[in-house]
Amino acid sequence: xxxxxxxxxxxxxxxxxxxxxxxxxxxxxxxxxxxxxxxxxxxxxxxxxxxxxxxxxxxxxxxxxxxxxxxxxxxxxxxxxxxxxxxxxxxxxxxxxxxxxxxxxxxxxxxxxxxxxxxxxxxxxxxxxxxxxxxxxxxxxxxxxxxxxxxxxxxxxxxxxxxxxxxxxxxxxxxxxxxxxxxxxxxxxxxxxxxxxxxxxxxxxxxxxxxxxxxxxxxxxxxxxxxxxxxxxxxxxxxxxxxxxxxxxxxxxxxxxxxxxxxxxxxxxxxxxxxxxxxxxxxxxxxxxxxxxxxxxxxxxxxxxxxxxxxxxxxxxxxxxxxxxxxxxxxxxxxxxxxxx
Amino acid sequence: xxxxxxxxxxxxxxxxxxxxxxxxxxxxxxxxxxxxxxxxxxxxxxxxxxxxxxxxxxxxxxxxxxxxxxxxxxxxxxxxxxxxxxxxxxxxxxxxxxxxxxxxxxxxxxxxxxxxxxxxxxxxxxxxxxxxxxxxxxxxxxxxxxxxxxxxxxxxxxxxxxxxxxxxxxxxxxxxxxxxxxxxxxxxxxxxxxxxxxxxxxxxxxxxxxxxxxxxxxxxxxxxxxxxxxxxxxxxxxxxxxxxxxxxxxxxxxxxxxxxxxxxxxxxxxxxxxxxxxxxxxxxxxxxxxxxxxxxxxxxxxxxxxxxxxxxxxxxxxxxxxxxxxxxxxxxxxxxxxxxx
Numbered sequence: 001x002x003x004x005x006x007x008x009x010x011x012x013x014x015x016x017x018x019x020x021x022x023x024x025x026x027x028x029x030x031x032x033x034x035x036x037x038x039x040x041x042x043x044x045x046x047x048x049x050x051x052x053x054x055x056x057x058x059x060x061x062x063x064x065x066x067x068x069x070x071x072x073x074x075x076x077x078x079x080x081x082x083x084x085x086x087x088x089x090x091x092x093x094x095x096x097x098x099x100x101x102x103x104x105x106x107x108x109x110x111x112x113x114x115x116x117x118x119x120x121x122x123x124x125x126x127x128x129x130x131x132x133x134x135x136x137x138x139x140x141x142x143x144x145x146x147x148x149x150x151x152x153x154x155x156x157x158x159x160x161x162x163x164x165x166x167x168x169x170x171x172x173x174x175x176x177x178x179x180x181x182x183x184x185x186x187x188x189x190x191x192x193x194x195x196x197x198x199x200x201x202x203x204x205x206x207x208x209x210x211x212x213x214x215x216x217x218x219x220x221x222x223x224x225x226x227x228x229x230x231x232x233x234x235x236x237x238x239x240x241x242x243x244x245x246x247x248x249x250x251x252x253x254x255x256x257x258x259x260x261x262x263x264x265x266x267x268x269x270x271x272x273x274x275x276x277x278x279x280x281x282x283x284x285x286x287x288x289x290x291x292x293x294x295x296x297x298x299x300x301x302x303x304x305x306x307x308x309x310x311x312x313x314x315x316x317x318x319x320x321x322x323x324x325x326x327x328x329x330x331x332x333x334x335x336x337x338x339x340x341x
Numbered sequence: 342x343x344x345x346x347x348x349x350x351x352x353x354x355x356x357x358x359x360x361x362x363x364x365x366x367x368x369x370x371x372x373x374x375x376x377x378x379x380x381x382x383x384x385x386x387x388x389x390x391x392x393x394x395x396x397x398x399x400x401x402x403x404x405x406x407x408x409x410x411x412x413x414x415x416x417x418x419x420x421x422x423x424x425x426x427x428x429x430x431x432x433x434x435x436x437x438x439x440x441x442x443x444x445x446x447x448x449x450x451x452x453x454x455x456x457x458x459x460x461x462x463x464x465x466x467x468x469x470x471x472x473x474x475x476x477x478x479x480x481x482x483x484x485x486x487x488x489x490x491x492x493x494x495x496x497x498x499x500x501x502x503x504x505x506x507x508x509x510x511x512x513x514x515x516x517x518x519x520x521x522x523x524x525x526x527x528x529x530x531x532x533x534x535x536x537x538x539x540x541x542x543x544x545x546x547x548x549x550x551x552x553x554x555x556x557x558x559x560x561x562x563x564x565x566x567x568x569x570x571x572x573x574x575x576x577x578x579x580x581x582x583x584x585x586x587x588x589x590x591x592x593x594x595x596x597x598x599x600x601x602x603x604x605x606x607x608x609x610x611x612x613x614x615x616x617x618x619x620x621x622x623x624x625x626x627x628x629x630x631x632x633x634x635x636x637x638x639x640x641x642x643x644x645x646x647x648x649x650x651x652x653x654x655x656x657x658x659x660x661x662x663x664x665x666x667x668x669x670x671x672x673x674x675x676x677x678x679x680x681x682x
Contacts, residue, residue, distance in 0.1 A: 006614070006641055008585065018584055018610060020640050118640050148642045171639065243359055244349065269359055273347070283631070283649075290624070290631045290649060298512065298652030299361050299459050300347055301489045306649035308624075308631060311639030 003032035005147035010120050012076065019118035019146075025076035027122040027144065033099040034147040038091040038110065040121070043078060043137040044164060046085035050135040053080070061132025068137065069127050078116040086116030087135070088168070089143055090160065101147055111167050112143065113150040113317065120144040152317035161338050162331075163321065165196060170320035171311035172197035172284050173204035176259050178313060179280050180204070185211035186256030189274060191240045191267060193232055194222035197284055198261035199333045202231045203323045205257070214250055216240060218262075225336075229329035246270035253277075260285050260309075268292040275304045284309035344373035346488035351461050353417065360459035360487075366417035368463040368485070374440040375488040379432040379451065381462070384419060384478040385505065387426035391476045394421070402473025409478065410468050419457040427457030428476070429509070430484055431501065442488055452508050453484065454491040454658065461485040493658035502679050503672075504662065506537060511661035512652035513538035513625050514545035517600050519654060520621050521545070526552035527597030530615060532581045532608060534573055535563035538625055539602035540674045543572045544664045546598070555591055557581060559603075566677075570670035587611035594618075601626050601650075609633040616645045625650035 003009045009032065011017060012024040019025055031037050045068070057063035072078050078086050093108045104110065112119060125140035145151055152170075154163050180188055188205040192198040193215030205213050215232030217223050218239060226235045238249035240262045247254065247270065254276035260267055265287045272293070275281050281304055283293065293306050324331050344350045350373065352358060353365040360366055372378050386409070398404035413419050419427050434449045445451065453460060466481035486492055495504050521529055529546040533539040534556030546554050556573030558564045559580060567576045579590035581603045588595065588611065595617035601608055606628045613634070616622050622645055624634065634647055665672050 016583070016585060018614075018641075020637070021610070114640055114642065115636065150642050242357070244357060269362070273359075286632050286635065288631045290629045290634075291627050293631075293649045294627065294652060295456065296361070297649075298454075299456055300359075301455065301491050301653050302651070303653060303655055304651065306651055308634045308638075308647035308649060310643070310645065310647055311635060312642050312644060314644055 003034055005034065007118065007146040010144065010146070020115070023075065025120045027076045027120045029122070029142050031095050031097045031144065033097045034101065035097045036093060036100050036102055036104050036145040036151070037095045038089070038112070038143045038145060038151070039094045040089055040091040040123070040139050040141045040143055042090045043087055043116065043139050044089065045078070045087040045135040045137060046080070046083070047135060049080040049083045049085045049087065052083050065127050065130055065132040069123060072121055072123050077119055077121050084117070088112050089116060089119070090154065090164070091143060094142065102145060102149065102151060104151060109154045110151040111154055111164055112145065113152055113167060113170070119149070150312065155321055158321070158324070162324070162334055165334055165338050166200070166320050166324050167317055169197035169200060170316045171313060172259070172261065172309065173200040173323060174313035174316035174319050175282060175307070175309060176201040176257070177204040177208040177319065179282060179307070180208035180210050180257055183256050185209060187212045187214065187252070188257045188259065189214040189216060189250045189255035190232070190259045190261060191216045191271065192260070192262035193217055194226040194333070195261055196334065196337060198259070199229065199231055199330055200320055200323060201259045201261060203327050203330050204319070205259070206231070207323070214255065216246065216249060225333065229333055231327070231329060240264070240270050241266040243270040243273045247273040250274040255279060257282070260288065263287050265289065269296040269300070272297050272300055272302050272304055275302070277303045280305040280307060282307045282309055344375055346375065348459065348487040351485065351487070361456070364416065366461045368417045368461045370463070370483050372436050372438045372485065374438045375442065376438045377434060377441050377443055377445050377486040377492070378436045379430070379453070379484045379486065380435045381430055381432040381464070381480050381482045381484055383431045384428055384457065384480050385430065386419070386428040386476040386478060387421070387424070388476060390421040390424045390426045390428065393424050406468050406471055406473040410464060413462055413464050418460055418462050425458070427460070429453050430457060430460070431495065431505070432484060435483065443486060443490065443492060445492060450495045451492040452495055452505055453486065454493055454508060454511070460490070491653065496662055499662070499665070503665070503675055506675055506679050507541070507661050507665050508658055510538035510541060511657045512654060513600070513602065513650065514541040514664060515654035515657035515660050516623060516648070516650060517542040517598070518545040518549040518660065520623060520648070521549035521551050521598055524597050526550060528553045528555065528593070529598045529600065530555040530557060530591045530596035531573070531600045531602060532557045532612065533601070533603035534558055535567045535674070536602055537675065537678060539600070540570065540572055540671055541661055541664060542600045542602060544668050544671050545660070546600070547572070548664070555596065557587065557590060566674065570674055572668070572670060581605070581611050582607040584611040584614045588614040591615040596620060598623070601629065604628050606630065610637040610641070613638050613641055613643050613645055616643070618644045621646040621648060623648045623650055
């Protein structure tokens with residue numbers, strides 16, 4: 001079978017669907033011309049997936065480990081059937097097909113930036129080195145990358161956990177950067193500005209030409225952290241679910257670009273009301289409701305462009321890692337977050 | 342209390358929320374400086390709302406009528422608490438506050454383009470003239486428009502039902518037009534192209550400079566209707582929920598602009614896969630899943646801009662009505678749809 005850039009040839013069942021929608025993938029270690037095989041070192045399970053398994057098994061590490069191993073063996077991928085989520089993996093490039101466009105070479109240490117829910121994965125050690133107590137899963141085996149997969153080389157100058165934390169959210173600063181650069185000297189408001197995607201987006205906005213950046217945080221602890229970083233021109237306290245309070249906190253006629261990085265439901269109307277006419281709202285939160293955003297903007301007669309935060313923008317990994325290297329205060333926020341996780 | 346452009350001063354409870362989120366609105370007929378009062382002639386209930394009431398009451402028209410009257414009396418607005426939806430209304434402008442920016446004059450016959458879920462509404466005839474058998478509700482009473490509400494004058498040269506059908510979806514052609522005009526001679530694919538928002542979007546795309554328009558329809562009946570209209574350069578049959586089939590039907594490297602007007606879930610991955618790198622997907626369907634779109638684009642490493650279809654774009658009503666007047670074949674599609682509804 002000819003290989004497909006999106007991996008159709010690896011779909012074992014049902015036929016004709018994309019790998020993410022597949023019940024089971026083919027994990028054959030022989031690579032097609034445009035594929036790459038990676039020797040797996042570690043899986044990072046999606047937090048929601050691990051939480052579900054932890055709850056289901058009452059925290060019993062042996063039962064959690066057994067179920068993860070069974071999911072991977074049965075489905076040929078780590079795709080939690082309940083949460084629908086996967087995670088990412090770290091490994092070393094083993095073999096690169098002659099027509100692979102990914103720019104990888106054998107021996108490179110990489111993180112995959114596409115979800116495990118669509119990555120063919122075979123585990124050979126039964127996950128025996130995993131204690132079952134966290135999302136970090138040491139593992140032996142192999143994974144397959146397609147022509148349209150994405151993987152980033154882990155930089156030698158940064159601790160791997162730090163790189164991973166950055167790569168996990170690297171779509172946000174890249175898209176923020178692109179949107180901010182399309183305005184002339186805009187005001188940019190970031191909701192959830194002291195978090196990982198929020199602080200990266202703030203740094204990206206300033207570098208892309210924002211005239212004024214406003215970091216919105218929910219409490220004094222986060223405000224203190226953000227003020228100390230100097231990443232925002234202004235730090236304001238507001239509940240992003242309260243449209244009136246949020247619009248007042250952002251002030252003036254609203255932001256030209258509003259970036260939503262708060263992972264709680266109900267922030268759509270506030271984000272719209274806090275945005276100036278002709279402005280853009282970028283929704284990165286997975287808790288965003290499509291209909292609340294669409295109907296909210298219509299109900300407010302708000303002429304704002306509303307973007308679904310696409311996690312992929314060409315060059316996103318490099319841009320995010322460069323920001324971390326250039327901004328010591330951004331790095332500190334990430335180091336603190338990685339430590340407490 | 343000072344009046345607010347978004348109607349905060351009309352929120353009776355709970356205080357501090359936007360009118361759409363309010364439990365109850367104040368329907369006092371005295372207008373504030375920036376408000377407009379409309380004498381109501383007819384309500385058009387949202388289809389999902391009417392269907393829910395019809396099912397709940399086993400189709401009994403008296404019970405349906407009683408519940409609608411009670412909702413309006415209790416909440417001060419027609420906001421179905423189960424479906425969360427409202428509808429729109431037709432009426433005649435009664436009084437215009439001296440600072441109203443809406444450009445309305447007493448005596449104008451208008452349709453409100455903001456949802457009934459945020460419009461203060463008082464009914465005085467108990468809906469006695471309504472037979473309870475359709476979404477069209479003859480009614481007497483008054484409604485209040487805020488400074489940021491939107492209303493369009495019903496044109497004298499078109500039957501009111503036709504105008505209403507156009508105004509109901511007028512956000513789609515306006516946003517399509519804006520996006521298409523931002524590309525140089527793009528290919529535009531419209532999913533659900535024989536429907537109301539789809540056919541309007543096709544006509545708008547051509548007028549805004551599309552080089553090639555592709556209308557995607559699910560069956561031969563709709564294909565025949567669309568071919569006869571001549572609105573699309575190409576008419577193709579595909580199930581929009583099947584990503585592979587859809588991408589093949591659109592063909593080439595994909596559309597520069599893909600407009601999703603299909604009101605069924607599961608069209609996100611297909612729309613993304615059918616769109617060229619650097620292209621834009623506009624989601625107008627309320628069945629769109631935010632996370633399916635965000636994760637789908639990331640999983641496909643697709644550099645596409647994804648827009649939440651905002652129902653409000655300045656000038657949207659005029660643009661849509663002008664398209665209908667200019668394109669006899671578009672008008673025919675609407676006349677056929679209005680007749681069978």
